[in-house]
Amino acid sequence: MSTLNIGVVGYSGTPFDVEEAKRLLNIGLDAVLADNPTATSVNLISGLTDLGIPALAYRIAVERGWETTGVACAKAEKYDCFAVTTRTIVGNDWGDESQTFLAACDVIVRVGGGKQSLAEVAEFAQSGGKLYEYELERLDR
DSSP states (O other): OOEEEEEEEEOSSSOBOHHHHHHHHHHHHHHHHHHOTTOSEEEEEEOSBSSHHHHHHHHHHHHTTOEEEEEEOGGGGGSOBOOOSEEEEOOSSTTTTHHHHHHHOSEEEEESOOHHHHHHHHHHHHTTOEEEEEOOOBSOO
16 A cells, blocks of 8 residues: 545534644544555545644644545635645535545544435445544533
């Protein structure tokens, strides 16, 4: 394996404990690296927007010297977007990008997440993909 493509999903617009989310992301990313010692480089793939879990994951990736990829639908461009290395826009509605996102990932780290995140990891698991899942409490309940 040369490049390890790590997908990250989780809350975007939902309030959560940011420090706990960073802790869980680092635990998940470290576990992925430990399980893939032959990777020579890493690309973190998430939903392009500079919101929530994707925003935190992208910042961690940059701190670690990794490439970053954003896979999203055209609606994402109406939000602040992270300055990713590679940007892929698929379709016009949320979820249109899911198949492209899943196909690009070797593994997925989920920290919290709503309906779309849960649907994506369920589909990824059904296809035999390796998941690293961490629950994160919503703060708006």
